[in-house]
Amino acid sequence: MISASAILGPLGCDPQVIGGSCPDPRDPDVHYISRVPECPGLDFDCSPGQEPFIDECGCGCIGPEAPACPDPRDPAVHYVSRDPRECELIDFACSPPQEYFGGACGCGCIGPEAPACPDPRDPAVHYVSHDPRECELIDFACSPPQEYFGGACGCGCIDPEAPACPDPRDPAVHYVSHDPRECELIDFACSPPQEYFGGACGCGCIDPEAPACPDPRDPAVHYVSHDPRECELIDFACSPPQEYFGGACGCGCIDPGAPACPDPESYPPVRYVSHDPEECHLIDFRCSPSETQFSDECGCGCIGTEPSACPDPTDPAVHYKSLDPNKCSMWFFACEVGQTIFNPEGCGCGCLDPEHPLAHAR
Structure with a gap:
């Protein structure tokens, strides 16, 4: 329906018309092509459902604009025809999951393209038939490890993807042969700690991953030599409590980790007399009856128990x-080696691991 404002419009809407009534250009259903009276020499058409007007106000179309047509540049839009009359005569179907569209724009299908078919030129693809109807009647099986495929493309079998082969450029990879058939005839063994590999890639040996070496920048690590062959000839001993290390990295000694000392901030009942173990040997001190004396590599002092x-x-x-x-x-x-017995009043009893603050009580 054309609105009254579109037909009548406000008086004097166009300065070229005196006392006339022009279609209101503010009306969304009014579409001016020109404001030149009578639009001499101008030829135009209106969209279906619109009505043309040519008068002293100019010329144009009145009525709702035609819907936006599917963009033919969109790869998901597939026109069968741009002619609505031809579309009435054409019989076609869209391939799922595509959807049909039609109307003043023409007709066709919207949606993703049908899936790409397995490439028959690929040596891993083996078609039994390209006819989906024939595939429904054929009974066949794929040889393991091949996989079946079927659908609008036809049917057949696909070889599995080739396995990732050990990289011959890797210095840890040692091929004996790249020919699987030759590998079946070869008798060989890998030198420990190498590991055997074989299959479609060929056969050979792979070195184990290199171990993580003690960091020579760590002040607790003391290398005697970085040469494993030299280490076999060197005779040395680590000073206790250092520990020996050796292997592909070289050889040397590692200091033990620092002990977990009682912390007065996290456990207030800890009271240090000294943090120097050597000084502790010279100090004579006593703890109160409710405290327990300790003296070790952390220092010496007293440990009490918090109330309740x-x-x-x-x-x-x-x-x-x-x-x-x-x-x-x-x-x-009895407690396990390294653990300390506890039996505080009113708490029960048991054992403490060395890292617990009370485990330093002596």
Whole structure:
């Protein structure tokens, strides 16, 4: 329906017309082509559903604009015809998942193209038939490890992807032969710790991954030699508590890790007298009855217990034997090597791993 404003419009809408009524250009259904009166020499057509006007106001079309047509440049748009009359006579179907479109723009299909068919020129592709209807009647099986394929392309078998072969440029890879058939006839062994490989790629040996070497920049690492052959000839010993290391990296000694010392900030009942183990040998000190004396590589001092603070049973370094103080007073139990017995009043009893602060109590 054409709006009243489109037909009547405001008086004097065009300065060239005195007292006339022009289609209102502000109306979205009014489409001026020219404001020249009568549009002399101008030939134009309106879209279906629109009505032309030519008068003293100019010329143009009145009515809703035709819908936007599917863009033929879009790869998902496939026109069969641009002629709506021809589309009425054409019988065609769109391939799923494409969808049909038609109307004033023409007709065709919108959607992704049908999947690409396996390339018959590919030596890994073996067609039994290119006719989908014939494929429905054929009974065949693919030889393992081939895989079946079928559909609009036809049917057949596809070889699996070729395996990734050990890279012959890798210095750790040593091919004996690249011919699988020859590999079946060859008898060879890999030198330990090399590992055998074989298959469609050929056969040979692969060196093990190089071990991670102790970092010579680490002050705890002391190399005697970086040459494994020289290490076989050298006779040396590491000073306790250092530990020996050797192998493809060379040989030398590694200092032990620093001990986990009681921390007064995280555990207030710890009271150091000295952090120097040598000085501790010269100091004579005593702890209060509620504290326990300690003296080790961390230094020396006293460790008390926090009021009503029992070792946390959820702490993985705490291993309770019993939470019943009465049973603990009658039991005899032993802890594993390195662990320390605990039996604080009212808490129960058990064993502490070396990293627990109370494990330094002596």
